[in-house]
Amino acid sequence: MSAALLIEQLLNGLQLGVMLFLIAAGLTLIFGVMGLINLAHGSLYMIGAFACAAVAAATGSFWLGLAASLAAAAAAGALMEVAIIRRLYERDHLDQVLATFALILILSEGTRWLFGSFPLYLDIPPLLQGAVPLPGGGQYQLYRLAIIGVGIVVAVGLYLLISRTRLGMRIRAGESDREMIAALGVDIRTLYTVVFALGAALAGLAGAMVGALQSVQVGMGEPALILAFVVIVIGGIGSIKGALVGAILVGVVDTMGRFLLPKLLALTMPVSQANLVGAALASMLIYIVMALILALRPRGLFAGQA
Amino acid sequence: MRRILTASLLALSLTAAGVAQADPVKIGVITTLSGGGAGLGVDTRDALVLAFKKSGNTDVELVIEDDAQKPELAVQIAEKMIQSDKVDLMTGIIWSNLAMAVVPNTVAQDVIYLSPNAGPSVLAGANCHKNYFNVAYQNDNFHEAMGQYANQDYKKTFILAPNYPAGKDSLTGFKRYYKGELAGELYTQVGQTDYAAEIAQIRASGADSVFFFLPGGMGIAFMKQYAQSGVGLPVLGPSFSFSQDVLPAVGDAALGVKNSASWSKDLDNEANKEFVEAFQAEYGRLPSIYAAQSWDTANLILSALAKASVKDKDAFRAALKEADFKSVRGEFTFNANQHPIQNIYVREVVKEGDVLTNKIIGTAFEKHGDAYVGQCKM
Numbered sequence: 001m002s003a004a005l006l007i008e009q010l011l012n013g014l015q016l017g018v019m020l021f022l023i024a025a026g027l028t029l030i031f032g033v034m035g036l037i038n039l040a041h042g043s044l045y046m047i048g049a050f051a052c053a054a055v056a057a058a059t060g061s062f063w064l065g066l067a068a069s070l071a072a073a074a075a076a077g078a079l080m081e082v083a084i085i086r087r088l089y090e091r092d093h094l095d096q097v098l099a100t101f102a103l104i105l106i107l108s109e110g111t112r113w114l115f116g117s118f119p120l121y122l123d124i125p126p127l128l129q130g131a132v133p134l135p136g137g138g139q140y141q142l143y144r145l146a147i148i149g150v151g152i153v154v155a156v157g158l159y160l161l162i163s164r165t166r167l168g169m170r171i172r173a174g175e176s177d178r179e180m181i182a183a184l185g186v187d188i189r190t191l192y193t194v195v196f197a198l199g200a201a202l203a204g205l206a207g208a209m210v211g212a213l214q215s216v217q218v219g220m221g222e223p224a225l226i227l228a229f230v231v232i233v234i235g236g237i238g239s240i241k242g243a244l245v246g247a248i249l250v251g252v253v254d255t256m257g258r259f260l261l262p263k264l265l266a267l268t269m270p271v272s273q274a275n276l277v278g279a280a281l282a283s284m285l286i287y288i289v290m291a292l293i294l295a296l297r298p299r300g301l302f303a304g305q306a
Numbered sequence: 307m308r309r310i311l312t313a314s315l316l317a318l319s320l321t322a323a324g325v326a327q328a329d330p331v332k333i334g335v336i337t338t339l340s341g342g343g344a345g346l347g348v349d350t351r352d353a354l355v356l357a358f359k360k361s362g363n364t365d366v367e368l369v370i371e372d373d374a375q376k377p378e379l380a381v382q383i384a385e386k387m388i389q390s391d392k393v394d395l396m397t398g399i400i401w402s403n404l405a406m407a408v409v410p411n412t413v414a415q416d417v418i419y420l421s422p423n424a425g426p427s428v429l430a431g432a433n434c435h436k437n438y439f440n441v442a443y444q445n446d447n448f449h450e451a452m453g454q455y456a457n458q459d460y461k462k463t464f465i466l467a468p469n470y471p472a473g474k475d476s477l478t479g480f481k482r483y484y485k486g487e488l489a490g491e492l493y494t495q496v497g498q499t500d501y502a503a504e505i506a507q508i509r510a511s512g513a514d515s516v517f518f519f520l521p522g523g524m525g526i527a528f529m530k531q532y533a534q535s536g537v538g539l540p541v542l543g544p545s546f547s548f549s550q551d552v553l554p555a556v557g558d559a560a561l562g563v564k565n566s567a568s569w570s571k572d573l574d575n576e577a578n579k580e581f582v583e584a585f586q587a588e589y590g591r592l593p594s595i596y597a598a599q600s601w602d603t604a605n606l607i608l609s610a611l612a613k614a615s616v617k618d619k620d621a622f623r624a625a626l627k628e629a630d631f632k633s634v635r636g637e638f639t640f641n642a643n644q645h646p647i648q649n650i651y652v653r654e655v656v657k658e659g660d661v662l663t664n665k666i667i668g669t670a671f672e673k674h675g676d677a678y679v680g681q682c683k684m
Contacts (some may be wrong), residue, residue, distance in 0.1 A: 005510040012502035058312070117344035119526055119555035131536030139509070139536045142501065213534075214499040215526035215555050217340040217366060223497060255503045262492070272491060279493035281471045 004138030009132075009259050015144045017153025019252025021120040022206035022223055023177055024231040024243040026199025027159060030231055032238030033174045033195050034164065035087055037096050040080065040103035041228065042221025048073040048204025049211035050111055055227060063121040066208050073204020081300040088191070104222070112218045121207075122165035123276040147209055154202065155178050160239065171195060175238060230286055234293050236300030245301055257285035308355035330365050331616050333607070334393035336383050336408065338400050339372035343522045343553040346400045346596050347372070350422055353398070353581075353597035354586050357604030363611070369393060375400075377407040384408045390419055394616040395420065397603055402426040402445060402472035405494075410634065413437035416619065418626070422603040423596060425645065426471045426477070431678030434643040437619075440625055441606055442599045443568055444645045444676035445472045446479030448544035449644055451566035451650040451670035452517055453483035461486040463542070464513035468494040468505060468520060468537050476519035476544070482677060489513030494520070499527045505535045515539055521546040526555045533559035540564075546663070548655050550594040553662040560655045560662060568648050569598040570633045570666045577605075577632035592663060605631040641675045650674050 023106065027041050051072035057063030088096045124143045131139040162168035170191055173181040182188045207221070214220070231250050235242025262278030269277070293301065310500055335354060336345035351370060358366050368390050373380040376555055380399065388392045390399035396412055397420045399405045405424035412419050413435040425444040429435075456463055465480055465488060467473035473493060481488075489511040516539050520528050522680060525547025532541065545567030548560055571582050581601050585593040593601075609631035629640050639647045650671045653664040 002510060005506055008506040008509070009503060012506060015502065016500060027345070071416075112340070112344070117339070117348045118551055119345065119523055121555045121557050123557055126590075129534065132532070140501075141531070141536070143534060161403050210499075213527070214367045214530055215523040215530070215552075217555075218344065220499070220523075223499065245439075258503045259507065275491055275493050276469065283469075283495045 001135065002138075003006035003157040004136035006274070007134055007136055008138050008140055010254055011144065011148070012138055013149050013252030013255035015151075016250070017248035018120055018148050019206055019210060019247075020207075020224075020227055020231050020251055021151055021244050022154060022202050023228040024235070024247050025154070025240055026202040026231040027225075028235070028240060028243045029171070029195060030199045031232070032240075033171055034085075036085065036088060037093050037100065038085070038199075039097060039100040039225065040107065042225030043104050043107035044073045044077055044200040044203040044221070045210075045217070045224055046111060046221040047076050047107070047158055047206030049216045050115060050120065050207075051120070051204070052211055053216040054115070055122040058124055058291070062123070062212065066120070066205070069204045069208035070201045073207070074201035076204075077200020077278035078193055081193045086192070087194065090194075097215035097291055106271070108218050113285055115218075117218070119215040120211075122211045122216050124212045125204075128150070143213065147213075150205075150209065154205075158240055167189050167191075167194070229288050232300075234290055234300055236303040239300070239302040242300055242302035253289050254282075254286050257282040261285070282302060330367060331611060332367050332369060332391060333392060334387035335368055335370040335398035336373050336380055336387070336396065336398040336404075337370070338375045339370075339396035340374050343375045343400060346423070346521055346522060346594075348396070349594045350398060350596040350600040351552055352589055353585065353593065354422075354604050355601040356584060356603050358608070360584060360681065361604075361608050366607075369398045370398075373404060375404070377404050379410070380404045380408050381551060384412055385443060388412065388415055393417065395607065397422055397607075399424055400601075401470075402475070403470050405429070409438060410435075418619070418623065420603050420607065420626075422600040423473075424472065425676075426648075426679050427475050427676075429472070430472060430643050430645050430676050431681035432683075434678075434682035434684050436623060436644075436684060439606075439640070439642060441603045442646070443648070444678065445475035446482065446676060447476075447568070447650055447674060448546075448566045449476045449479030449517075449519060450483045450677075451674075452542050452544060452564075452650065453480040454622065455564065455566065455668075456515065456651050456672050457483070457652055458513040460540075460542075461655075462489045462663075463515045463517050464491075464508045464511050464539075465517045466490075466492040466494060466520075468496045468498070468519065468524065469653040470496050471475070472521075473519060478678075487576050491657045496524075498524060501528045501531050505537060508539070509535070509537050510630070515542060517542045519544050519546065522552070522681050523534055523586070526552050529556045529563075530557050544654065545595050548664060549596070549651075550592045553595070557662075558657075561654045561657065564667070565655070565664070566652050566670055567595055567653055567664075568650055568652055569595050570644070570651060570653050570664050572665050573634070573636060573651075575632075575634070575636050578634040579634075581634045592661070602631070602633050602638070603634065605633070637673070641679050643676070643679045643684065645676050645679070647673050647675045668669065 048069035052065035052069040054070035128143045231246040235246030261282045262275045265274035265278045372381045400423045402424040418437045421440040425440045430444045467476040547566045548565040610625035613625040651666045652668045
C-alpha cells in the first residue's frame with residue numbers, strides 16, 4: 001500500500017465528513033434551538049440538488065444553479081417552518097417525527113411529479129473539472145478538494161456567526177432558555193424561521209454540490225439523512241462543534257473501513273470471501289463506532305447544555 | 307345519472323367480453339415506481355401496459371403496485387395479490403433481492419411468475435420451479451459476455467459490484483469467462499453513492515481496465531466520479547449502467563464505453579422496430595432494456611393466452627414454454643430451467659445528434675444459456 005493511496009483515502013474521508021457536516025450542522029442547529037427532530041432535512045438536501053440541476057440545465061451555469069439551490073432550499077425551509085413546523089414545537093417528539101416523515105413523502109412525490117422518475121443531469125463546472133497531483137505521485141479530483149474548501153469556509157463562517165454576531169447570540173440564548181429570551185423581547189418566531197432557513201440552505205448547498213458528483217434523483221436525501229443523524233448523535237445533539245468532529249470521524253471511519261477491512265481480513269481468509277465479509281463489516285462500522293461512543297459518553301462527544 | 311353511466315359502462319364491457327369469448331386474466335405487477343430505482347420500474351410498467359394495449363386484448367387486467375425497492379414491502383404486496391386480488395400470473399420485479407423474497411413463496415402457491423428482469427442464480431439452478439419463467443436472462447449472462455469480450459484486449463481487470471445476490475452473480479459470471487488476471491475485486495454497498503474510496507483503489511491497483519456492475523443511480527454516480535478522477539482506464543460493464551434510462555444523467559462520461567446486453571434499439575428485426583417506434587410515439591422517449599424485456603414478457607403472456615386458458619395451469623405452462631412470440635431480441639427459446647437461450651451482444655455508447663444511446667458492435671455469445679441449468683431438477 002503506497003503513501004499516495006493512503007493520502008487519497010484520507011482526503012476522501014475528509015471530503016465525505018465535510019459533506020456530512022453541511023447536512024448535520026443544520027439538523028443539529030434546529031434541534032438545539034427549537035428542540036425539533038426534523039426528518040425532512042434530507043428532503044431539503046434533495047430540493048437543493050434539483051434546484052441546482054434545473055437551473056444549471058436552463059442557464060448552462062453551475063454557479064447560478066448553486067445560488068438557486070441555496071435560495072430554493074432556504075425558501076422551502078422558511079415556508080415549511082411557517083406553514084407546518086411552527087405547530088410542532090410544543091408537541092412531543094413522536095408527533096414531530098410523524099409530521100416530518102409525512103413531509104418526506106409529500107416532498108418526494110411532489111418532486112417526482114415536477115421532474116419525473118428519471119435522474120437529472122448535473123455536471124461539475126468546467127473550472128473545477130479534472131484532477132490535481134498529490135504529493136507521493138497520486139492524483140486527486142479537484143472538485144472534491146473544492147468541497148473540502150467550502151466545508152472549511154462554512155465551518156469557520158458558522159463559528160463566527162454564532163460566537164460573534166447578534167444573531168448568533170440570540171441563537172445561543174435560544175438554545176439555553178427559550179422562554180427567557182422571548183420574555184426579554186426577542187422576536188422568537190422570526191428567530192426560529194431564520195434558523196430553520198439557515199439550516200435548510202446548508203442542506204441545499206450540500207445537495208447541490210453532491211448532485212454534481214453523484215446522481216440527482218428522488219430519494220437521494222434519506223441515506224444522507226441517516227448518516228447525518230449518526231453524526232449528530234456521536235457529536236452530541238445540538239452542538240455545532242460536535243457535528244464537525246462527528247462528521248469528520250464518520251467520514252474517515254467509513255472510508256477507511258471500506259478500504260482497509262477487506263485487506264485486513266484477506267490475511268486470514270481467501271480473498272473473495274474476505275471481500276464479501278469485509279464489505280459487510282464495513283457497512284456496519286460507523287454504527288459500531290456510534291454504539292461504542294454512546295456506551296462511553298451517552299450524551300455524545302460534545303453534549304449541549306440542555 | 308351515475309346509475310345510468312354505470313349501467314351503460316357495464317353494457318359496453320359486456321359486449322367487449324362477448325367478442326373476446328375468454329376468461330378474464332388478472333396479472334399482478336410488482337415493480338419499483340418510487341425512490342432511486344423508479345426509472346427502471348416505470349419503463350417496465352410502461353412497456354407492459356403499452357404491449358397489452360396494442361394487442362387489443364381486453365381480457366387482461368393489470369394490478370400494478372409499487373414495491374419502493376423494499377423486499378419486505380414486495381412480500382406484503384405479493385401476499386395481497388395472491389390472497390385477495392386472486393391474480394393468475396405475476397411479474398414486474400426488477401431487483402434480485404426482491405425476487406428472492408417474493409418468487410419462491412409465490413410459485414409454491416401455484417401462481418405462475420414471469421421475471422422481466424431479475425435472474426438470481428439460485429432460481430435458475432437448485433431452486434428452479436415449473437411456475438417460474440425468466441424472460442430476461444440469468445443474472446450471470448451479461449457479465450459472462452463482458453468477461454469473454456475483455457479477453458480480447460485486457461490482461462488485468464479490476465472488478466466491482468454491489469454486495470447483493472445479483473452483484474455476486476455478476477462477478478461470478480465475469481470470472482467464469484475472463485482468462486486474465488484480476489487487479490482487484492470489490493463489493494460495494496447497495497445504494498452507495500460515493501465511490502471515492504473504490505476509485506482510489508483502482509488507481510493504485512495497476513489495472514489495465516475496469517469492469518463494474520452498478521445498476522440505477524449507483525452507476526451514474528460511479529461513472530461521473532470516475533470520469534473526473536483522472537484514472538482514465540477503459541471501462542467495461544453490463545448494459546445496466548449504460549441503458550437509456552440512465553445515459554442522460556451520466557452524460558458524455560459514458561461515450562465510447564463497451565457494454566453487453568441481449569437487446570439494443572438498433573437490433574435489426576421487425577418486432578424490435580415496431581416496439582421502438584410504438585414506445586417512442588406513446589411516451590416520447592427511447593425505451594431502455596427494461597422496457598424491451600417487459601414488452602417481451604407481455605407478448606409471451608399473450609402468445610400463451612392464445613393457446614390455452616390461464617385456469618388450466620399445465621396447458622398454460624406448456625404454452626409459455628414454447629415461447630411462440632416475436633421477441634424484440636430476435637431468436638428466443640427457453641432452456642430446460644425456463645431461462646432464456648439468446649444472443650448476447652456487445653454495444654458501444656454513441657451520440658446520435660444530442661441523444662446518448664447504444665449501438666451494437668459485435669456478438670459475444672450466440673444462443674447462450676446459463677451455467678446453472680444442470681443443477682435444475684425439473
